[in-house]
Amino acid sequence: MATIKEVAALAGVTPTTVTNVLRGRGRVSEATRARVLDAVRQKGYRPNLTARALVERKAPTLALMLGCITNPFYPEFTLQAQLAARRHERFLLICNTDEERDGGKQFIEQVAGSLSDGVLVANNGELDLQALLAVSSRGTPVVISVWEDPATSPGIPAVAFDSRRAGRLATAHLIALGHRRIGAVIASSRQGIHSGRYLGFRDALNEAGLACDERHIRFCTDTFDSGYAAALALFGEQPDISAVFVSNDLPALGVLNAAADRGLSVPADLSVVSITDIHQAAQSRPSLSTVRIPTAEMAARGIELLLDLLEKRVVSGPVICIPDLTLIARQSTAAPRARD
Amino acid sequence: MATIKEVAALAGVTPTTVTNVLRGRGRVSEATRARVLDAVRQKGYRPNLTARALVERKAPTLALMLGCITNPFYPEFTLQAQLAARRHERFLLICNTDEERDGGKQFIEQVAGSLSDGVLVANNGELDLQALLAVSSRGTPVVISVWEDPATSPGIPAVAFDSRRAGRLATAHLIALGHRRIGAVIASSRQGIHSGRYLGFRDALNEAGLACDERHIRFCTDTFDSGYAAALALFGEQPDISAVFVSNDLPALGVLNAAADRGLSVPADLSVVSITDIHQAAQSRPSLSTVRIPTAEMAARGIELLLDLLEKRVVSGPVICIPDLTLIARQSTAAPRARD
DNA sequence: CTGTTAGCGCGTTCAG
DNA sequence: CTGAACGCGCTAACAG
Numbered sequence: 001m002a003t004i005k006e007v008a009a010l011a012g013v014t015p016t017t018v019t020n021v022l023r024g025r026g027r028v029s030e031a032t033r034a035r036v037l038d039a040v041r042q043k044g045y046r047p048n049l050t051a052r053a054l055v056e057r058k059a060p061t062l063a064l065m066l067g068c069i070t071n072p073f074y075p076e077f078t079l080q081a082q083l084a085a086r087r088h089e090r091f092l093l094i095c096n097t098d099e100e101r102d103g104g105k106q107f108i109e110q111v112a113g114s115l116s117d118g119v120l121v122a123n124n125g126e127l128d129l130q131a132l133l134a135v136s137s138r139g140t141p142v143v144i145s146v147w148e149d150p151a152t153s154p155g156i157p158a159v160a161f162d163s164r165r166a167g168r169l170a171t172a173h174l175i176a177l178g179h180r181r182i183g184a185v186i187a188s189s190r191q192g193i194h195s196g197r198y199l200g201f202r203d204a205l206n207e208a209g210l211a212c213d214e215r216h217i218r219f220c221t222d223t224f225d226s227g228y229a230a231a232l233a234l235f236g237e238q239p240d241i242s243a244v245f246v247s248n249d250l251p252a253l254g255v256l257n258a259a260a261d262r263g264l265s266v267p268a269d270l271s272v273v274s275i276t277d278i279h280q281a282a283q284s285r286p287s288l289s290t291v292r293i294p295t296a297e298m299a300a301r302g303i304e305l306l307l308d309l310l311e312k313r314v315v316s317g318p319v320i321c322i323p324d325l326t327l328i329a330r331q332s333t334a335a336p337r338a339r340d
Numbered sequence: 341m342a343t344i345k346e347v348a349a350l351a352g353v354t355p356t357t358v359t360n361v362l363r364g365r366g367r368v369s370e371a372t373r374a375r376v377l378d379a380v381r382q383k384g385y386r387p388n389l390t391a392r393a394l395v396e397r398k399a400p401t402l403a404l405m406l407g408c409i410t411n412p413f414y415p416e417f418t419l420q421a422q423l424a425a426r427r428h429e430r431f432l433l434i435c436n437t438d439e440e441r442d443g444g445k446q447f448i449e450q451v452a453g454s455l456s457d458g459v460l461v462a463n464n465g466e467l468d469l470q471a472l473l474a475v476s477s478r479g480t481p482v483v484i485s486v487w488e489d490p491a492t493s494p495g496i497p498a499v500a501f502d503s504r505r506a507g508r509l510a511t512a513h514l515i516a517l518g519h520r521r522i523g524a525v526i527a528s529s530r531q532g533i534h535s536g537r538y539l540g541f542r543d544a545l546n547e548a549g550l551a552c553d554e555r556h557i558r559f560c561t562d563t564f565d566s567g568y569a570a571a572l573a574l575f576g577e578q579p580d581i582s583a584v585f586v587s588n589d590l591p592a593l594g595v596l597n598a599a600a601d602r603g604l605s606v607p608a609d610l611s612v613v614s615i616t617d618i619h620q621a622a623q624s625r626p627s628l629s630t631v632r633i634p635t636a637e638m639a640a641r642g643i644e645l646l647l648d649l650l651e652k653r654v655v656s657g658p659v660i661c662i663p664d665l666t667l668i669a670r671q672s673t674a675a676p677r678a679r680d
Numbered sequence: 681c682t683g684t685t686a687g688c689g690c691g692t693t694c695a696g
Numbered sequence: 697c698t699g700a701a702c703g704c705g706c707t708a709a710c711a712g
Binding site: 001044046047048049050051053054059060061068069070072074075076078079082083086091092093094095096099100107109110111112113114115134138139140224253254256257260279280283284285 | 390393400418432433439449450453454619
């Protein structure tokens, strides 16, 4: 790799002049400017971003920590995070914390404030807030995105959506269609990351004057297979439910398959609604009715918040809520059978 | 952020000693070692990887360029690439080239040999070989992965699979089931990235003594929607085909939906087979029969090849082929109806 | 066993 | 408009 020195020598100038030409700073005569650019071309010179970062005390990257990119929620999130970063001339470093023994603690401690100027953490319900706070208090901005409760702060700047309202909207959709015996598959523990979505489910039942039968609730983990298994059990034990609320699209797709494997026709025999609107929700058969959450914007705003923090711009508040929630009614929901 | 100097001062030693303690180099007395570690803890000191990279002339990251992480093929690939990188204590920088105006040319030129020591490029059929060669010849290793033809070299080290054989295996599966009128949906141009898969399709027909009817072939792009549209057109114009070979899983999932929307029952009315075995292939209904290609290994080997190149270890050859191809017969394929 | 010296490649003063 | 000098934080080589 050619260095700036070599280019400067070839052009008969000093490194300073080369920098000024390349970065459009200072005033350089057209003649030397041309000579410099020519030398740059000849040598195939590219500035060394590592050296630049060191002297500018500013890293060219931001880091993104997420559970596992294989979960179809994350690619959409990651893409938007990268685009936002690129808009601000930053590169994105990614870490799949599920595959790190320590949940990414080592990653963030190595990267934050050294390779990367800031860290965006996608909330997967298993945040090590201690570690994040430690990093944050050492002076490197850390932002949590996909925070589920706008009313509570994790103690770190966060971008949130109103998960409880999302749960309510989804469930209200089922109720509006006429369903009365509604089950739920919650893809976390009762107090876990989907607790807000679960509370929204209960809110909607309460508002409609419906009782919440605990036997109709299943808790599982946030995977396709876990949703499948939970639904299979639920259908076996509670055959009279006419609809099910699932706290997330990925397990909901598993629920759809479980219904099919039990010979339940969706939506004729069973309606299914969930939350998120990942791409697959529109591609499944039947397509999945779901409440769309602002995934793309939460990613972009997370990056922007990080940059605001870096430049010490005033930040509107510790928790930014993106309010957009839209019920997307597709094929998986319909009115219950007449007998209901 | 604390610097090594501050830590050294606090511990009453020099930066060298701090480095030696932290990296297990040289011999340090237990006493000073303890003092140093204590100072490190007090200050919350973490080595600055940027500074380290500069002096070691070795970047802590590798870069991965891919079309778009939103294509479900890439998350699985990316995860494995990252794991391989982490095994060698490297971080991974990612770039979605589809979203870059210049196809990532600027990205690679900025990053290669500066932020990252090497670049892994996932082949999406739109490689700018010129740019890759330019970077490569400037001394930064570049490796192409998911190269489709083991017998041809792109002029850059590559990790390949035998796409033609994959196409043949998939199609032979249909033929073995008894299908004779077989259509094809190829998710690239005829000479495009899936040309090998297409040739494999023709090979299988030839081997079985079946003619290849051009009217049964559709070319499209590598997306769900494009596969859907191509299949819809194909089914409309060629209603007597009993099976279809699709060159990739993502468009094949679109084909399954198109079949359903035309009232074709899969596999009773129509068999569908494709190539890749992304996660969704097992999750669709009907689940998708497909030829599994060694995605994970191509990612990991790509990273490892990059590292071999970096350390100037001898490389076995310019194109490494991962031979594993397995037909995964699922629900989307069955014998044709008796009339056939 | 520990400290001193030198420099990685670059960008930013501040003189000329 | 250009150049010399300095330093970013760290590590390697060598001296003590």
